[in-house]
Amino acid sequence: MKKTGRGMAAAFYPIGLSGGGDPSQAMIKMKPDGTADLFLGSVEIGQGSKTVLAQIAAEELGLDYEQVNVLCPDTDTGPFCMGTFASRVTFIAGNAVIEAAKEVKQILFNVVSQTLGAPADGMEVAGGMIRVKGAPSTCISMADAVGMATFQKSMLVVGRGCFMKAPTGVDEATGACEPCYTMSYAAAYAEVEVDTLTGVVDVKKLVSVNDIGQAINPALAEGQAEGGASMGLGAALMENRNPDYPKMGQVPRSFCDYLIPTAVDIPELDVSFIETPSDGGPYGARAVGEMSSNAHAPAIVNAIYDAVGVRLTELPATPEKVLRAIVEKSAGRA
Numbered sequence: 001m002k003k004t005g006r007g008m009a010a011a012f013y014p015i016g017l018s019g020g021g022d023p024s025q026a027m028i029k030m031k032p033d034g035t036a037d038l039f040l041g042s043v044e045i046g047q048g049s050k051t052v053l054a055q056i057a058a059e060e061l062g063l064d065y066e067q068v069n070v071l072c073p074d075t076d077t078g079p080f081c082m083g084t085f086a087s088r089v090t091f092i093a094g095n096a097v098i099e100a101a102k103e104v105k106q107i108l109f110n111v112v113s114q115t116l117g118a119p120a121d122g123m124e125v126a127g128g129m130i131r132v133k134g135a136p137s138t139c140i141s142m143a144d145a146v147g148m149a150t151f152q153k154s155m156l157v158v159g160r161g162c163f164m165k166a167p168t169g170v171d172e173a174t175g176a177c178e179p180c181y182t183m184s185y186a187a188a189y190a191e192v193e194v195d196t197l198t199g200v201v202d203v204k205k206l207v208s209v210n211d212i213g214q215a216i217n218p219a220l221a222e223g224q225a226e227g228g229a230s231m232g233l234g235a236a237l238m239e240n241r242n243p244d245y246p247k248m249g250q251v252p253r254s255f256c257d258y259l260i261p262t263a264v265d266i267p268e269l270d271v272s273f274i275e276t277p278s279d280g281g282p283y284g285a286r287a288v289g290e291m292s293s294n295a296h297a298p299a300i301v302n303a304i305y306d307a308v309g310v311r312l313t314e315l316p317a318t319p320e321k322v323l324r325a326i327v328e329k330s331a332g333r334a
Contacts, residue, residue, distance in 0.1 A: 005307025062125030099161030199323030232296025
């Protein structure tokens with residue numbers, strides 16, 4: 001007999017390391033053609049950080065995305081980054097990029113101040129131009145401004161940025177503190193079908209809702225959330241590094257015996273976002289990476305409970321575990 005069930009779960013996820021000591025640096029070098037080289041220590045591992053950080057630099061400098069060239073040299077010559085982990089890169093490295101871009105703009109505003117007849121704090125960038133606020137026709141191209149700095153002023157136009165949360169103390173009386181930059185939030189909904197004769201769980205539908213502050217790149221965010229949902233599905237039903245735990249003899253050594261979801265295993269999937277901007281994030285961004293996978297496994301386990309009335313407390317919920325729990329419940333032992 002197959003029984004259906006529905007379950008929900010919610011999760012929150014902190015960004016970066018707690019208590020400080022978690023910096024990222026960025027450097028922007030302008031070239032006389034008006035394009036920018038963005039140097040980063042943050043590593044692209046497929047999550048799209050090069051794209052997002054280039055977008056942030058372009059937005060802050062008033063350039064097109066194609067005018068920003070992202071360079072990630074080695075750790076000897078590149079800017080420092082604590083690492084691509086803890087869902088920290090967009091938030092922390094993004095803020096560092098903004099700081100670097102601000103220094104670039106200040107240098108160029110000072111260079112063209114006399115030419116435009118306006119103080120440095122009376123200028124802005126837009127559409128590849130440096131222009132006077134309130135008088136957009138009084139302007140100079142970014143390329144001409146950098147050329148002026150390079151060939152007339154003998155200046156190197158480089159901006160530097162670094163961002164890190166300052167360590168915060170702990171209130172000894174209450175234990176209150178600020179251990180992280182900010183939080184991201186997620187919720188998941190699952191519909192399952194459980195075969196009571198075999199213990200096989202078939203996930204029919206997953207819904208993923210994520211509060212990521214502000215989506216810098218909605219397409220990349222959607223891709224990460226879809227990938228997170230598939231990872232949550234794998235954690236819930238398939239992935240097991242130590243199937244005989246606490247015995248350690250049988251350890252999967254390849255994807256032949258360590259199972260992960262493939263395209264044919266993904267159920268109907270609905271991903272959406274809520275955007276409540278973070279005060280400290282770049283343009284209000286929070287994080288989407290790891291948080292996007294956290295709520296799905298408990299939602300699936302709750303759906304299994306709704307279907308057959310057994311509460312599994314150990315993942316993955318393999319057919320053997322589910323069937324054993326059903327049998328024990330029928331025998332009155334659970």
